[in-house]
Amino acid sequence: MLELQDVYFTIRKDGADHNLVDQVSLRIPAGHFMAIVGPSGCGKTTLLKTIAGLQPESAGALLWEGRNLATEGDFAPSEIGYVPQFSVAYDPLTVDESVEAATRLRVRSKSTADLDHRIDRVLEETGLTTISDRLVKVLSGGQKRRLGLAMELVSDPKLLLCDEVTSGLDPRSEREIVHLLHDLSRKDGRIVLSVTHSLAHLELYDSVLVLHEGRVAFHGPPDKLNHYFSVKDTEEIYPQLTTRSAESWQASWQKHGVAYDQMIARNREKLIQKGALLLPAEVAEGEEPPAVKEPGFFSQFKTLLSRRWRIFLRDRGQVMLQLAILLCFPILVTIFSDKASGNIRKFSDTRQSDFIAEIQEQQNVRADQAKVGSAISGIIMFQVVLLALMGSNNSAREIAGERPIYEKEKFGGLRPSAYLASKLAFLSCLVVAQSLWMAFFVNYFGEFRGDFFQHAIFLLLINGAMTSICLGISSLMRTAEQASLLSIYLVGFQLPLSGAVLALPEHIEAFTRPFISAYWAWSGSVDALQTQVHTAVKSIIDTSLSVKGACLYTLAIHIGIGVIVAWAGARRAQWE
Numbered sequence: 001m002l003e004l005q006d007v008y009f010t011i012r013k014d015g016a017d018h019n020l021v022d023q024v025s026l027r028i029p030a031g032h033f034m035a036i037v038g039p040s041g042c043g044k045t046t047l048l049k050t051i052a053g054l055q056p057e058s059a060g061a062l063l064w065e066g067r068n069l070a071t072e073g074d075f076a077p078s079e080i081g082y083v084p085q086f087s088v089a090y091d092p093l094t095v096d097e098s099v100e101a102a103t104r105l106r107v108r109s110k111s112t113a114d115l116d117h118r119i120d121r122v123l124e125e126t127g128l129t130t131i132s133d134r135l136v137k138v139l140s141g142g143q144k145r146r147l148g149l150a151m152e153l154v155s156d157p158k159l160l161l162c163d164e165v166t167s168g169l170d171p172r173s174e175r176e177i178v179h180l181l182h183d184l185s186r187k188d189g190r191i192v193l194s195v196t197h198s199l200a201h202l203e204l205y206d207s208v209l210v211l212h213e214g215r216v217a218f219h220g221p222p223d224k225l226n227h228y229f230s231v232k233d234t235e236e237i238y239p240q241l242t243t244r245s246a247e248s249w250q251a252s253w254q255k256h257g258v259a260y261d262q263m264i265a266r267n268r269e270k271l272i273q274k275g276a277l278l279l280p281a282e283v284a285e286g287e288e289p290p291a292v293k294e295p296g297f298f299s300q301f302k303t304l305l306s307r308r309w310r311i312f313l314r315d316r317g318q319v320m321l322q323l324a325i326l327l328c329f330p331i332l333v334t335i336f337s338d339k340a341s342g343n344i345r346k347f348s349d350t351r352q353s354d355f356i357a358e359i360q361e362q363q364n365v366r367a368d369q370a371k372v373g374s375a376i377s378g379i380i381m382f383q384v385v386l387l388a389l390m391g392s393n394n395s396a397r398e399i400a401g402e403r404p405i406y407e408k409e410k411f412g413g414l415r416p417s418a419y420l421a422s423k424l425a426f427l428s429c430l431v432v433a434q435s436l437w438m439a440f441f442v443n444y445f446g447e448f449r450g451d452f453f454q455h456a457i458f459l460l461l462i463n464g465a466m467t468s469i470c471l472g473i474s475s476l477m478r479t480a481e482q483a484s485l486l487s488i489y490l491v492g493f494q495l496p497l498s499g500a501v502l503a504l505p506e507h508i509e510a511f512t513r514p515f516i517s518a519y520w521a522w523s524g525s526v527d528a529l530q531t532q533v534h535t536a537v538k539s540i541i542d543t544s545l546s547v548k549g550a551c552l553y554t555l556a557i558h559i560g561i562g563v564i565v566a567w568a569g570a571r572r573a574q575w576e
């Protein structure tokens, strides 16, 4: 039994309180199928989200099986299913893979056979068995809705909330989906609440709730709707609603509500007697079905990581882009490697015989230092900036691009820690491949004149730092576009603020330096150069260099900050 007792959801707007859900009271027994209808903007979705706990009630109480959800424990993720308006499946996966991932993320299966059995049962129940190997991206609207339902049914929820699952469908698909929802409510005592715009097929529901400006205007059997609203056709109900104020409709329903509740109860008794409505006691012969256990951290991590790789490898455009970047960026750098391999003449140990020869020698040495030093510094900075760009490309869209699906999965019991760990594991592979390939490729065509290992570590760190920071940005932004834009700006500022090209004014440098990852990676790599080359680089820059240890620690801190921000962003609820 789901019970709503004078539930309100209030927002503050222009200094005043607005009730989007206004004193809604309902008692919905097990196995009930209810439609929530009303004109656009009347608060249907808000009510559904309030029941789901996504927008907790401002006043009143919600009780589930007699338990107050606010004070005695919220729904367990497996108890409730929420099918939102948007698609919750990834386009490159098949129907079967999507349902399998949903099952692995929500349910701890005893064995592979148990898992397969659950997946097959859900596919069968939603009529998806024959198209189980089809890719999500080629499914029709109706099939996508079925898939959304299937992915919720994997945990056998006792309460299924559906938000506009029939909108935009052709009449036949709409009828099929309403029939499916109806059938889902007939077994196991599952309550199905369906928000819908459509007033078609209302006869399939046990009751219809009509909302008007957040208030209940009617809740009763569907065949009493026209009589209650004094209309001949159901289509006339919405225009009829506008003839009176929401307060007046609410007052009217409060007067007649008890009689309509009794009608609903009588209809229910008849259904039970006919055997058309099976309740859990009859299904399980008085025994409680075993509770669905949630999978552990590692199980969710493994599922997410393998799904991420599968999605990546199936997205040919993404793979080609990554390969193009991986191959072309180092080639760009090697174009300049000739200039960096030039000889730097040394000052001779003995004094020159004449003053002019000594000046000439000094000029030669300085010319060599300028030529080779600027080429080497430039090549290092070029590598650093390209890897920073790769880092931002790796992660800027990683969370923001799939936020609605992630929020939905979090609602279904996905641990943010498992999600973030899977992202870090996936991105680490890209970072290692990109950075080491860049380091070795460039080194092959123009050997690094110093400690190559140290240089490679700094290339890894700059890519890691930028990937991590952009992942943090991705977890905070509302859209992938916002996250990409901000990440690109962040990379764009790295070169001018690093001081590698032009020294910054001291007062600006002191403020910006700690934040510019490119500076620390460049400085750490320059520190790895042989003494003579190091001197040559120092001779052409005005910016002070930092020691290896400071560079290492600062970049490690940047990576850490990115991960912490990503963690905070991933934990934060961000429903539309």
Ligand SMILES: Nc1ncnc2c1ncn2[C@@H]1O[C@H](COP(=O)(O)OP(=O)(O)OP(=O)(O)O)[C@@H](O)[C@H]1O
Pocket: 011, 020, 038, 039, 040, 041, 042, 043, 044, 045, 046, 047, 197
């Ligand atoms: N968190 C919120 N803050 C401010 N306004 C909100 C919030 N949530 C919903 N609203 C507003 O409350 C009203 C009801 O929104 P809701 O989405 O519940 O309506 P609906 O009946 O589902 O509409 P539709 O049928 O068009 O989907 C709308 O005007 C919406 O803009």
